[in-house]
Amino acid sequence: MSPGSLSRRRLLLTGAAATLLPAAARAQEATDGPPPMIPAPELAPVRRNTSSFVRQDWRTHFDTLGVGAIVCDTTSRALHYWNADGSDYRIYPTSVPASEELTRRGYTKVVRKKVGPDWTPTASMMERFPELRYMPPGPDNPLGTHAMYLSWPAYLIHGTHDTRKIGRQSSDGCIGLYNFAIEELFAATPIGTQVRII
Template sequence: MSTPTRSALSRRNFLTSAVAVGAASSLAAPAFAQAVDAYTGQTLQQVGPTGATPDAGLVQYDTTKDSRHNISSFTMQDWQPHFQNLTNGAILVDLTSRALHFWSEDGQTYRLFPTSVPVSPELTRTGRTEIIKKVEGPTWAPTPSMKKANPEWPDFVPAGDPLNPMGTHALWLSWQYYRIHGTHDTRKIGRKSSNGCIGMYNEHIKQLFGLTKVGTQVVVL
């Protein structure tokens, strides 16, 4: 019998730890489910790693400042205060209400979705950008700093893997590392819980993916 490769062992350890955590979470009290990240097996922490990265790794949120659980207190908005026109459609990400608004180019379609937002001001970027790439079934790889801190993590997680923190669809923004994407971890939605990206329920990012195009305007405020 051949000896398993290092990458195979790393992925096995990664998957085993995540499955173990998931099983334990189903038996433990709700507080435990909010104390451990289902994908990494790591303890949830307050603001830690610096720098904007794809929304992966530790789930972070400050329980002393954020008492809402998967709830975004948002209302409908008009596009005119934020955009000069609707060319290519428009997305407004409201960090305060933790909501994403979409308007189609012809103004006939409007959608409002709850989101997750960055956990701290240091990880937050605001201003004007646009969609530069659309990916259905995004893959994920840990950043160098994540890999250094967790050498047992796999070098690559394929599309469709339930452990993939990018969810089912992703919209690349012109800002490096910033994306609007899905998530399998629904605890994140409605919370300050990302390392810079904007997270959405997978069923919602799928809808948004179908409505947007490369060039769709984006404002984050």
């Protein structure tokens, strides 16, 4: 070996050692103290009262999608929506009927839609709660901002201003959604959309 090549080798080894030394020193420093603080990821706020629910397949409930399909699952307290070609699938947390006696299951469809619905208590509601009275649209109206009327009389999918009801058995037979959710569903759902309540 010539003296020139030895000095090149020394130069390369010295350079490599100089490069690795700061990393080794940093690694040693990191083990001497507590680990560095890593900020926690920012999580979306948790919505109270919502139950867990699983994805549904529309074919389990309908032969075709028609103009659209909705499944209201009273067990998991969720509404599932599909548009006519199945490309839009949405799930919303809901309120459900307060008791088994108030729960109606089966097939129906959306026959009418209304923004700013008014509310009239049914005869059976008046029997149980004689103080109930007609309510015009507004913040105290139990139907919220939007309502979709089903072919069964007095059964609706509607919003609610009382968000504590979502995720609970709290209605007189209807399916309730947060107002922002019913507004979105209302816009996507055509008249004639088939509905199954399970």
